[in-house]
Amino acid sequence: MTVQRGRACRFKLKGEREKASDKSSQFSIPMMSLVVALIFVAHPIQTQAVTYTAQRYASIAAMFYLAAVFFYLKARIIQQGGVDSGQWLGVSGQREERGGQRSEGRGQRSAVREVFGVQLSAYFGLSIVCGMLAFLSKQNTASLPGVILLAEYLLIDRRWEGWKRKIPWFVAMFTLWTVFVLYVAGFFSGGIEGRGLLEDVSDFMQETENVSRLSYLCTQFNVLVIYIRLLFLPIGQNLDYVYPFSPGFFYGYTVLAFLFLTAIVGIGVWNVKKRPVIAFGIFWFFITLSVESSIIPIRDALFEHRLYLPMFGFALTISYLVFHFLKERLSWAIIVSAVIIMSLGTATYLRNMKWKDEITLWTDVSSKNLQNTRAKNNLGNSLVLQRRHKEATIHYYDVLRIEPDNVDAHLNLGNALALMRDFNSAISHYVRAIQIDPGNEKVYFNLGNALMDQGKDKKASSQYLNALRIRPDFAEAHCKLGNVLMKQGDQNRAVVHFLEALRLKPDYLEVYNNLGIALASQGKLDQAIIIFRKALRINPTDTWVRRNLDQALKEKTR
Structure with a gap:
């Protein structure tokens, strides 16, 4: 799908400047599309979305997202009489024939238009279905209409006369898409509270209330710079960054990050007419990240799997630059592309070694951020599953050294100590966890287990009852x-x-x-x-x- 998506972009953008008779042009277009696809699949930043089972929704959603844009472009290219439609309406030679032959030609054209209409409807229909499936797979694909508009403007028609006719259609499309997104996400199921639609939508469009929209947006300026760095230099990758939130625009490097991103957007705008592929790739990156890297607060500021779909814009831009600047020497373009792809593939292989098992993965995360209590907790849990209880307690104690009131660490440490038959120490951590979080039924349950193992059945039953009162x-x-x-x-x-x-x-x-x-x-x-x-x-x-x-x-x- 990525190959075909790249070809559709490339054909449309270069069709006016590269004649079909130019052999090097015919060769570079499919080759560039192949390089786009290979960069997309070989880049190590894609490891998390592919290897981490829980994040495979990202790759499924990206597949449908790319398919929706691809089928839309196919339909519009045919509708505009572009690459695909040129083979259907071969009229020029027939008009010079005799009258009887012209009549036959009109009949053929009528049949062709009928097939043409069916094909057009099929492509538009597939685009709509794929767009809906994309959002049903993952909500970050809500940005699809923005990419459709981008494709329409850069790849199909930039004339104001054409856009005046299309504005009502796009307004209708955005309205229907917004209703669909809100409905699927469950906005209407809870009813509107009567404070006003805008307030209800505002409350609905946030995953956490612990971070303000302004703080999240300022943080994302820095995060986007990290994403761009990881695309060009995928070193120091991490499953769980636990990236801190920025309290304001003038905190740390936020201003510099904003200026850097503004410069990149400026490069995109500057290339709209000169090199539309670069503009398309840059704007694709920002639009596809707009849901998770804008004003919708999410409890985790940075995750690598969020780059899975934006990667297409990066791959398209890099591939275009290689083939554009080496268009007179295609062999060199192929060599450079091969070096890039092999380097990325090697990095991906090495990165996947960290995903060998849970212990190697969480050890890698912990070593890259010594204050990451979530990683240390998960590493301890992984060691417990391997019956390495004493090693696990070391990591739980590390968590409590950093966060003395971490309930999960007290609970997990208590469980590990209980498995080591140190019930008194285990009970002390369960009791501390209850003091911190009296509404945690799991702590009461495990405390009951420890008491039962000590033969204190009556006390154990009271703890089980406490757990059942909560749940x-x-x-x-x-x-x-x-x-x-x-x-x-x-x-x-x-x-x-x-x-x-x-x-x-x-x-x-x-x-x-x-x-x-x-x-x-x-x-x-x-x-x-x-x-x-x-x-x-x-x-x-x-x-x-x-x-x-x-x-x-x-x-x-x-």
């Missing part, structure tokens, strides 16, 4: 509370909690087993056998469940 649909807490009640001999209440856990989590194997045991202890062997068999349908290899089933069957035959 009644906590299936695991129902299961653990049922276990405690069963140990205390209160089988009836235990069965109630087991059944509730199964209602919330129908495939909860541990609950099936414990429920079967509780029913068997009540003498309800038939029900217990049914429950054990259901458990074996979930996991036929569970030896404990099979043993309990055999025991229940023996009890029944006595």
